[in-house]
Amino acid sequence: MNAGAKRVLLTGNHAVAWGARLSRPKVIPVYPITPQTPVLELLTEFHAAGELDAEMLTPESEHSVMAACIPASLTGVRVFTATASQGLMLMHELLHYASGARAPIVMANVNRTIASPWAFWPDQTDSLAQRDTGWIQLYVESAQEALDSVIQAFRIAERVFLPVMINLDAFYVSHALEPVELPAQALIDAYLPPYAPQHFIDPERGESWGNVVSQDLYCRHRQDIGAAMDRVPAIAAQADQEWQRATGRGWGVIERYRCEDAELVIASLGSMCGTAREAVDALRADGHAAGLVKVRLFRPLPLAALRTALGGVRDVLVLDRNFSPGAGGVLHQELRAALYGMPSPPRVHGLLAGVGGVNVPPQKIVDLALAARNREPAAEPVWAN
Amino acid sequence: MGKLMRLEKLDLPEEPVLCSGHAACPGCIDALSARHVLSALGPDAVAVIPPSCMAIIAGAQPMSALRIPVYQPSLESSAAAASGLRRALDARGKQETHVVVLAGDGGTYDIGLQCLSSAAERNENILYVCFDNEGYMNTGAQKSSSTPHFARTGSTPAGKSSRKKNLIEIMAAHEIPYAATATAGFLPDLARKVEKAKALRGMRLLVLLVPCLDGWGVPEDQGIKVARLAVESGVFPLYEVEDGYRYTLNTAQKTRPVRDYLLAQRRYRNLEEHEIEALQREVDIGWARLQHRTQAELKTID
Numbered sequence: 001m002n003a004g005a006k007r008v009l010l011t012g013n014h015a016v017a018w019g020a021r022l023s024r025p026k027v028i029p030v031y032p033i034t035p036q037t038p039v040l041e042l043l044t045e046f047h048a049a050g051e052l053d054a055e056m057l058t059p060e061s062e063h064s065v066m067a068a069c070i071p072a073s074l075t076g077v078r079v080f081t082a083t084a085s086q087g088l089m090l091m092h093e094l095l096h097y098a099s100g101a102r103a104p105i106v107m108a109n110v111n112r113t114i115a116s117p118w119a120f121w122p123d124q125t126d127s128l129a130q131r132d133t134g135w136i137q138l139y140v141e142s143a144q145e146a147l148d149s150v151i152q153a154f155r156i157a158e159r160v161f162l163p164v165m166i167n168l169d170a171f172y173v174s175h176a177l178e179p180v181e182l183p184a185q186a187l188i189d190a191y192l193p194p195y196a197p198q199h200f201i202d203p204e205r206g207e208s209w210g211n212v213v214s215q216d217l218y219c220r221h222r223q224d225i226g227a228a229m230d231r232v233p234a235i236a237a238q239a240d241q242e243w244q245r246a247t248g249r250g251w252g253v254i255e256r257y258r259c260e261d262a263e264l265v266i267a268s269l270g271s272m273c274g275t276a277r278e279a280v281d282a283l284r285a286d287g288h289a290a291g292l293v294k295v296r297l298f299r300p301l302p303l304a305a306l307r308t309a310l311g312g313v314r315d316v317l318v319l320d321r322n323f324s325p326g327a328g329g330v331l332h333q334e335l336r337a338a339l340y341g342m343p344s345p346p347r348v349h350g351l352l353a354g355v356g357g358v359n360v361p362p363q364k365i366v367d368l369a370l371a372a373r374n375r376e377p378a379a380e381p382v383w384a385n
Numbered sequence: 386m387g388k389l390m391r392l393e394k395l396d397l398p399e400e401p402v403l404c405s406g407h408a409a410c411p412g413c414i415d416a417l418s419a420r421h422v423l424s425a426l427g428p429d430a431v432a433v434i435p436p437s438c439m440a441i442i443a444g445a446q447p448m449s450a451l452r453i454p455v456y457q458p459s460l461e462s463s464a465a466a467a468s469g470l471r472r473a474l475d476a477r478g479k480q481e482t483h484v485v486v487l488a489g490d491g492g493t494y495d496i497g498l499q500c501l502s503s504a505a506e507r508n509e510n511i512l513y514v515c516f517d518n519e520g521y522m523n524t525g526a527q528k529s530s531s532t533p534h535f536a537r538t539g540s541t542p543a544g545k546s547s548r549k550k551n552l553i554e555i556m557a558a559h560e561i562p563y564a565a566t567a568t569a570g571f572l573p574d575l576a577r578k579v580e581k582a583k584a585l586r587g588m589r590l591l592v593l594l595v596p597c598l599d600g601w602g603v604p605e606d607q608g609i610k611v612a613r614l615a616v617e618s619g620v621f622p623l624y625e626v627e628d629g630y631r632y633t634l635n636t637a638q639k640t641r642p643v644r645d646y647l648l649a650q651r652r653y654r655n656l657e658e659h660e661i662e663a664l665q666r667e668v669d670i671g672w673a674r675l676q677h678r679t680q681a682e683l684k685t686i687d
């Protein structure tokens with residue numbers, strides 16, 4: 001363990017709140033929603049105890065939360081918030097606004113089903129439906145990874161001036177209690193220096209944001225956002241490597257688990273990867289060359305890393321705990337597009353597994369994997385339940 | 386009325402905060418009002434301007450008609466955005482810098498009311514100025530909930546069937562430190578109210594009546610005249626509410642029939658006699674209520 005680090009039991013939510021606290025944000029607008037509420041409660045407790053030197057803002061809605069986050073960030077201070085499900089839906093217009101404003105806000109989103117009907121289960125449709133909003137998206141699998149990712153996210157966001165969303169699955173990650181290493185504040189301060197942007201809103205400077213632009217300026221602005229996104233895989237990888245040097249823990253932009261000589265690779269996001277890891281172990285134990293690719297950085301999708309990881313593999317089995325009606329699983333679509341045109345591309349099987357929080361035990365994944373090997377991939381969405 | 390009508394010379398700073406060359410219609414009272422609000426507020430301020438005529442007046446990137454920084458939020462989020470900006474300035478030790486919202490009535494009475502109520506409840510340290518031209522002018526003059534009874538707009542071609550929402554009363558019910566009406570028709574009064582608001586802390590609201598030349602059907606040299614008629618007829622009383630209960634009427638009485646005000650605007654064309662009478666009754670009742678509040682307040686305080 002690192003000097004000054006402490007080992008504690010934390011839920012994913014509390015790990016997120018600790019990650020935020022250690023990052024020293026200056027403005028925190030936040031609104032409660034199940035299963036994110038414990039993030040809000042712990043942050044307000046830190047604040048009340050004088051342990052968090054930030055402006056806490058609790059407006060009437062998530063819409064106003066994001067509306068406040070953007071100009072606060074443009075005023076040159078570090079901004080954090082957290083939400084889930086309906087809250088993220090309500091923010092939608094302003095998610096675009098935030099990336100357009102190049103505001104490096106960091107937000108944790110607890111992945112929960114979207115109404116209607118009402119439900120409270122793990123499902124990633126909420127954040128995946130925001131894939132075109134210009135937010136960088138990370139998906140995490142554990143409380144420790146959640147804490148580490150919040151801190152890394154500020155590093156990435158402030159390097160490219162784009163907002164970052166860290167996604168953790170409802171309950172499986174948000175409420176599961178796990179041993180977590182809390183790094184010392186001094187380590188974080190060295191890793192994440194105070195935010196000091198070149199441009200910020202201040203009467204002494206006279207810089208403005210949001211005035212109407214011409215077609216040409218708008219187009220150039222979009223290209224700039226694209227160029228910043230293109231830099232993210234390398235910057236995120238570097239942020240992670242430096243984190244690994246400082247703490248001994250690295251997570252990768254993608255993680256390859258037992259992929260050596262694999263003929264079949266499972267690909268997924270978030271907590272499903274924990275279950276898939278067990279399925280891979282069981283498959284390997286039975287002599288099958290199986291592996292797992294965990295997509296931690298989903299936006300931008302790290303194309304080169306994915307092509308390297310999945311090139312030469314015979315079958316890729318994508319497990320999607322989300323559903324885009326009329327299209328299928330979002331990661332499935334994304335991976336098919338990412339691998340399209342490779343010299344000998346893998347057969348990409350998409351399975352809708354665990355949509356709406358339906359339980360997917362390891363044995364289920366083993367069965368799905370074995371079945372996929374003897375099947376041509378279907379063009380249409382396939383339900384695994 | 387006497388005090389308001391006295392001619393007074395306003396001292397304006399050499400270098401106005403709103404520059405000439407902006408993109409408003411010639412004769413626009415929105416721009417004139419903004420010029421005086423911003424002059425009184427001074428250079429240590431940040432403006433929040435949602436989509437509205439004011440956003441057009443503020444100019445197109447990379448130019449700006451304002452010498453102070455402008456943040457343009459989405460239409461519905463001015464008060465929330467101003468709150469975030471305020472807190473960030475506070476976090477940077479800039480407590481003295483003013484955050485001023487310059488929003489239209491649509492962005493205030495309608496789509497932005499939810500976050501305005503929340504900011505008022507939190508008593509955020511913001512000066513919120515509503516440029517009330519009684520309709521969505523930027524999108525071509527449709528009704529808002531601030532459009533008055535019987536007025537014709539692009540979405541009420543036969544005249545609006547319901548009355549204007551009373552924003553000052555809504556905000557007074559939030560017990561904010563200061564809520565007041567004003568208009569460029571009475572500039573010294575407007576400047577005084579900006580100065581007064583500027584010296585206070587917490588949520589402050591100014592509702593400025595802004596006759597819109599195009600949207601109301603008013604000749605381009607008549608905007609100020611119509612603003613004065615609105616005050617003199619009692620259609621738009623000038624008053625202040627402090628802490629939600631201390632009411633001050635700035636004019637002792639109304640001095641004209643409502644008809645004088647209506648006849649000056651095309652949006653009230655072809656009003657029937659009974660409609661004019663109905664509007665007169667509405668104004669009389671509103672005026673009596675305001676007088677009652679002013680006196681009731683005197684009783685509770687004495």
Ligand SMILES: Cc1ncc(C[n+]2csc(CCOP(=O)(O)OP(=O)(O)O)c2C)c(N)n1
Binds near residue numbers: 437488491493519522
């Ligand atoms: C969410 C959203 N809906 C609609 C619009 C279109 N829109 C722009 S300005 C405006 C009306 C503004 O009216 P008001 O606030 O009274 O300002 P004015 O133009 O009259 O100055 C509307 C509807 C928008 N910008 N955003």
Ligand code: SF4
Binds near residue numbers: 413415438523599
């Ligand atoms: S439409 Fe009305 S408020 Fe808008 S700029 Fe023209 S005159 Fe002014």
Ligand SMILES: [Mg+2]
Binds near residue numbers: 519522
């Ligand atoms: Mg208007």
